[in-house]
Amino acid sequence: MRMTIPTQLVLQVLLEDATIERYGYEVGEAAGLPSGTVHPILARLEGAGWLESRWEDVDATEAGRPARRYYRLTPDGATAARDALARAHRARRPRLAGLPAPEAT
Numbered sequence: 870m871r872m873t874i875p876t877q878l879v880l881q882v883l884l885e886d887a888t889i890e891r892y893g894y895e896v897g898e899a900a901g902l903p904s905g906t907v908h909p910i911l912a913r914l915e916g917a918g919w920l921e922s923r924w925e926d927v928d929a930t931e932a933g934r935p936a937r938r939y940y941r942l943t944p945d946g947a948t949a950a951r952d953a954l955a956r957a958h959r960a961r962r963p964r965l966a967g968l969p970a971p972e973a974t
Contacts, residue, residue: 870917870949871913872953872956875910876910876913877954877957878900879900879911879914880953881900882896882900883896884950887941887947890940891941892938892939893911894907896911918946919945920941920942920943921940922939923938924937
């Protein structure tokens with residue numbers, strides 16, 4: 870899984886409460902990312918088995934809007950997301966001059 874900064878932001882939002890469902894626009898708003906960035910990330914995470922999704926059961930005419938697609942981390946996906954974010958954070962940590970990178974020890 871590519872751990873781009875936008876992917877990390879999406880995962881952080883989803884991990885705020887891994888048990889609740891969020892729709893794509895909501896994830897994007899919380900992550901500060903546009904829809905065109907968020908939805909491909911959600912699709913990639915779902916394809917990797919980290920997310921499950923479902924379409925909202927709503928009458929679009931009554932609701933006055935289209936049905937939303939809701940996403941939630943799977944239990945394995947939540948674990949994988951936490952691990953991936955931890956690795957990404959370690960990789961970004963500044964190194965002390967003269968010391969080897971943590972992965973090299």
